[in-house]
Amino acid sequence: MTEYVSTTAGLFALPDWAKDDLSDLKGHQKHDLIDGDEGGEIASTYEKAREEVVSAQQEAGLDRIVDGQLRWDDMLAHPLAVHDAVETRGIVRYYDNNNFYREPVVSGELDFSGDVASELETTAELADGEDLQAVLPGPYSLAELATDEHYGDHADFLAAIADFLAGEVEAFPEVETLYLLEPSLVEDAPEDGLDERASEAIDTVAAATDADVVAHPYWGALEEKTYAHLLDADIDAVGFDFVSEQEDNLYNIQEYGATDDISLALVDGQNTLVEDPEAVRDRTDWVFDQIPVTDFETVYLTTNTGTFHLPYNKHEAKLEILAEAADLAEVTAA
């Protein structure tokens, strides 16, 4: 029987009080952003905010608890932005959004950091036995967001990023699921040859954990060759952003099949319009009506993007919708 799992793509909005407090404590400029060595009141403010977003997920009834990545000032570039071998330079646009991050320039060997692992340790304590989900940038996206001044060769750089992420994953506490967010696979689609390497890089990261691994591209559908290569990686599920693109995502599944599990992004992480849970359940059915394979072991229901794009009240509303939709789907399926 198919299991429906409600979850998110992480990267949550900060509660409004935390936005205010952290603005006051940290400041508004480039050099005020997180460097990984924060302590004192800043660290305790993040602790308090993390408690709040973990309990909000528990109250909503989500099947996976994420850290919320509240410290990730640089969004998906965070794991590099706080690394000692990385220098952060100017503020650059974050994909095609009205968001900006510090350009991370890799100037030395990307050895172990442990930043994300220590976040997860704290979250694991708060989750109190409930299933935990780790969220990381996929290696291809992280490499695309960064500038390399150390490795020289593009392929070597991608491989180094994958090894770095694998090292971070090995230090994680026990997690049920690992989401690797890969918007760059859509936004900056890899050219011939690099698509295969992108898949190998994901494979490297996935091999570092026993958790179920979901490679989750968004802001459109993968080009078919990229998708075909991605299926070669040893991952449990691929994510499909049905919020932003339907036809091409369906085409990929119809033409190339799918993994045993699937992640369906049916809730919009970038629009305040709150979906109706029944409509989300119906959309799930609709997707399965269009494709030949429907006997998935696990179906993850999620937002397409992180919810930091939303005001906090709408972020919370989206969590509830996902939990309700998964419950409804479970009932229907049974």
Place this chain on the structure above:
Amino acid sequence: MSTNQNKDQFRPDGHENDHFLLSTVVGSYPKPKWLNRAKELYQDEDHGFDEDDYQEAKDDAARLITNEHERAGLDVVVDGEMRRNEMVEFFAHRIDGYEFNGPVKVWGHNYFDKPSVVSEVEYDESWLVDEYEFTAAATNRPVKVPITGPYTLANWSFNEAYDDDDDLTLELADLVNEEIEKLVDAGARYIQIDEPALATTPDDHAIVGEALEHIVSDIPEEVRIGLHVCYGDYSRIYPEILEFPVDEFDLELANGDYDQLEVFKDPEFTADLALGVTDVHVAEVESVEQIEQNIQKGLEIVPPEQLVVSPDCGVKLLPREVAYGKMANMVEAARNVEAKLDAGEIDIERESPAPADD
């Protein structure tokens, strides 16, 4: 020397040089600290500082900054947008159909109250006529009115109500058109449409072009319409933007040290160019000599008749004395370049664009 009637209507009487490089600003200017304090008092329910007091404070600030622009020597002035909080929020509060849910991250701990369009957008009361009339009465110089464009108003909002963002953009364009008609009736002759969201998404020039057709509909020819664009990849929108029904493009280029200048060389730039000649993200005042060199970058794109000088973008994030220093040096540099042009001391070859294949 050829003339440019639309631009020359802003040439001051008794202008000292034959050449005229119109100097102006994009719009926003640092708010005096006491204005922020006045806002806090106004928002403090326990304080007797009421709406009239706050209105008076905003009037004082608008007059002060308009005069500061005059003192810097600018040919066309703005009130520094003293009455506006943020470029989308300000307008969304005045348009029916918008709702606010709370702050949303832009970067780091910089947020804005990104509004949601929850029903059909409709024109209610005038947005800027009072602001314009006050500023025009406070100065003898021509006044420019910056107004956030419909594409940015749509793009930087959550769209809950329209099937797609293009529909919303065009609806908003009609509202902007209505506002500009009222501004023109009130005497405004220089309108700048701010579209910072342009050049952030591939192919967005098509809908912006369509929106601009709505915006200028029935607006008299002599009204100067500018379009301000910043921090984007201009190769995505050039040369397509030359088809837009505007007189002037106001472009941020100093911040990237003119690395995108080449984009505008082929095909020939046929509109007026309001060139960003000082960087608003550097809190140091560039020297007059440096700004002169920057102005001359513009002459690689257009002849002097089509050149306007302005900062890259709004200067509101700079310390006020730095903002003033940049304005004053910019005007001095413009006058110096004009004099050198008059004396024939500047000889910049503009490249002849390669002939089209067809």
